[in-house]
Amino acid sequence: MIKVENLSFGYPGRPLLLEDLCLTLEQGHIYGLLGRNGAGKSTLLKNLVGLAFPRAGQCLLNGQSTAKRLPSMLEKVYFLPEEVYVPALSGGQFVARTASFYPQFDGASFQRYLHEFDVPLHAVLSQLSFGQQKKFMIAFGLATNTNLLVLDEPTNGLDIPSKAQFRRLIASTLTPERCVIISTHQVRDLDNLIDTVVVLHQQRIVLNEDLEQLAEHLTFATVSPAHAHEALYAEDSMRGQQAILPNLTGRPSKIDLELLFNAITAPNQALTSYLNQPSYVQSV
Amino acid sequence: MYNLFSLPRFSRLFQKHTAEHWKSYLMGAGVLAGALLLVLGFLSYLNGGAPNTRAQAVFFGMFMLGGGFLFTSNIFADFSGKARAIAALSLPASHLEKYVVAWLYSFLFFLLVYIGVFYAVDSVVITLAKYGTQQKPVLNLFAREEKAYYSFLLFAAVHSLALWGSLFFEKLAFIKTAVAFFALLMLVSVLNYSFLKSTLGVDLRFSLPFLSADFIENERAYYRLTPTGTQQYLPELMLLVLSALFWLAAYARLREKQL
Known part of the structure; x- marks a missing residue:
């Protein structure tokens, strides 16, 4: 694509x-x-x-x-x-003038999205709050x-x-x-x-991974400081050390995106190196 | 062809532009009418009567060039400013269609509206300011004496420059384009002056390029060299070429615009 x-x-x-x-x-x-x-x-x-x-x-x-x-x-x-x-038009006028540029536009779905977001269709867009404007445009984009x-x-x-x-x-x-x-x-x-x-x-793409795959090969867990050295990445939290470890059980783990992001962008590149090993899938 | 120009899509784009801008354009026409009424009315008051056709031609040209320059400098406002420009550039229409809509509004429709407004105001002023029973004639755009039609040629040049400036400058396009225009005019005039002076070897007076070369010999005789024959159309030709170049440059700028 x-x-x-x-x-x-x-x-x-x-x-x-x-x-x-x-x-x-x-x-x-x-x-x-x-x-x-x-x-x-x-x-x-x-x-x-x-x-x-x-x-x-x-x-x-x-x-x-x-x-x-x-x-x-x-x-x-x-x-x-x-x-x-958003221009100084009502939602209905905006849709009437803009939707036709998108051949797959679905008016009924648009109305439904707006309803879900609780945004009025006939209000003047430029007079809506920023959040309302954004929700209107999200609904339009989806439709x-x-x-x-x-x-x-x-x-x-x-x-x-x-x-x-x-x-x-x-x-x-x-x-x-x-x-x-x-x-x-x-x-x-x-x-x-x-x-x-x-x-x-x-300046580079340092990770481009399917989350299911990651969940199969990594474990996100809270570990004691004594076991922190086994982790690919660990950081302090209120509950102890939040860590990313190789998934040795094969059971999918729930991914903590924030921890994953911190690990990938940290100076310590252990996780990146691990994920870049061609054989890491087989090694677990 | 579909990606270059599609009439149904152009029509939709035109309608969208009209729906989003007609109120501000109408307001602009109102301001123009008010300014014309004020200036022509004040002139009539000072003169003790309506202006003659020559004065009407001068004001016709001045307001057309000034108003057109201001209006055209803002015609691509949708393409400046991050959020607006994203909406305008990512709208599924071709660059040519977006350009033609702006060109039609700022050139053709501006002229039509301007001429209508000017004659409406001019007629009112002339009717109200008639001296005794004598009413001054209304300006004839095609009369040879006033050469009002020459304003259209100048308008084409000013329009093309303003159109390019409205895309080239992100903010304060009107002011920046005007500064760029005068700087360019000054530069070309100085170069022209230096070139003619070294070619003719006489002490020249300052004049605009392609119009004439004026000089005084022995502090007595004043000479003016002007183009003759087909060369006399050189200034008009240069204006047309300049207009075409800036229109093309504006289109190229739109195609290359990035955020």
Whole structure:
């Protein structure tokens, strides 16, 4: 679906933000893109949807370069930025003027999403609160039924009940034809939602793994300080040492995304080295 | 072809642009009418009667160029500012369709509305400010004496420059484009002056490129060399070429715009 080939990107006159990235994203998956502030998550997303042009390499959507921004490509993509823009139109007017650009737009589903989010359709969009505007645009993005749905920090500005509704809606709208990418630094918002985690760190993709696979090969547990040395990564917590260990039992473990992210981006590269071993699957 | 230009999609884009902007455009037309009424009315008051056709032509040109420059500088406002630009650039329509919508509004529709507003205001002023029973004639755009039609050629050049500036500059496009325009004009004029001075070997007066070369010999005789024959159309031709170049540059800028 989306193929990133040796992508390097830097804004003019500035050092590279992304260097020689290679990534393939498939339909039927929800990807969580994680990274520290300033790691280049939003920049990578903009490259994916054709809003920024790589210095080297390319992004392809079904074999078509996204940088050309051709209508046949754009109608298969919906990008929701962190800061949304809404015109001074009512929700109904906006949909009447915009939905027709997306051939797969589903009006009935849109109404349902709006209802779930409790956003009025006929209010003037620019007069809604930021959270309401964002929920309106999330509902619109979901209803476009584009093959690629890219959400940049979608839960920023949402209240707690809306975050839960967001997770429910995203999960319910995933189809075998659709690929969803969610970028966030609030990893807890992605719990039980994503199936693949992608971590961007120091200009590179340092992790791109299926969560089920990770759960089979890693154990997330609280260990006593005496056993901390056995861990691939451990950090102090109120309950003791939160640790990531090789999964020797074969029983899937519940993944702690925050701990995983900390481990991947920590100076200690034991976990990354372990995951990069070609034979780690067999070794457990 | 589908990816370059599709008439149904263009029509939808045009309707979307109209729905989102008609209120501000209508307000702009109102402000223009008010400003014209104020200036022409004040002029009539000072003159003790309505302005003659020559003065009408001058104000017609001035307001057309000034208003057009201001309006066109903001026509691509949807493409500046991160959130707005994302919405505009990622909308499934071609660059050409987005460009043509902006071009039509800022060139064709602006001129149509401007001419309508100007004549409406001008007619009101002339009717109200008639001196005794004598009413001044209304400006004829196609009359050879006033050469009001020449304003359209200048408008094309100003429009193309403003269109390019509205895409090139992220903020304060109007001011920055105006500064860039005057800087460019100054630079070209200085280069032209230096070139002519070294070519003709006389002490020249400063003049704009392609119009004339003025000089005084022995502090007595004043000479003006102007293009003759087909060369006299050189300034008009240069304006058209300049307009076309900046229109193309604006389109290229839209295609290459990244965030």
